[in-house]
Amino acid sequence: MMQKAIKIAGLTLLVAIFSTACNRFYKNPEFARKTADHKTIAILPYQIVITGRLPKEMTPEVKEKIETAESIGFQRNYYSQIHTVGTRRHPLSVIVQPIERTNQLLTDKGITPTASWDKDPQELAKILGVDAVIRNKAIKVRYLSDLESLGIDLGTFVLSGILGVPVFGLTRTNEVEVTSNIIAANTGENLFSGRDELRVDWSRPANEAIEQINRRIVRRFPYVKK
Secondary structure, eight states, rough: HHHHHHHHHHHHHHHHHHHHHHHHHEEOTTTHTTTTOOOOOOOOOOOEEEEEEOOTTHHHHHHHHHHHHHHHHHHHHHHHTTTTTTTTOOOOEEEEEHHHHHHHHHHHHTTHHHHHHHHHHHHHHHHTOOOOEEEEEEEESOOOOGGGGGGGOTTTTHHHHHHHHHHHHHOOEEEEEEEEEETTTOOEEEEEEEEEEEEEESSHHHHHHHHHHHHHHHOOOOOOOO
16 A cells, blocks of 8 residues: 555656646746836847857857847847737737847947846846846757848858858758746846747748747747736
8 A cells, every 4th residue: 555655656746747847938926916017128139059060260250240140130030029929819018128229228338249148137127227138048059041131231251151051060950949038127036937949940041940939939928918
């Protein structure tokens, strides 16, 4: 009888652990109360993490330039997705600070998009004058190869020579892991978090690939009126 009880308890624990591991989205149980007075939020520049091998020709300056372009591209698209996919059923309950204002306020403080990745989100929220900030991260094995489709000009730098598939030796379709967190400005508390993994065909235009990545996370955007 005792062994049976132990087995049942063990199975219950295993199911609980499995359920927790599969739950890719978390919303603070008191989200409604903690955000009742929130008026404005901001989307921070996307953090880009590359796990694949980088080509020898890529200098730190070029790496910074590409990561900045991707960071802003992902950030802009997330803003757009919030106002399309995120509001398809319910209107937003807060104002989302325009990306241009967010980035200009950071620039005025000497904070570049890539430098913002290492800053305390609560500190950034105060600089931006908002009630909460959204911090997103994309972990992938390669950079995008068509940043021009985002309306981002990288000058005379030849993307195809550095970022093409032959240089990285990668297949066209690679996995991307995306994480998203909403941090309260007054307490630094995590109000919402999400994580998703998907396979992306990098031969598609960059704007389409980014939209595919962001759409999955935005569907759970919690600042909506019901």
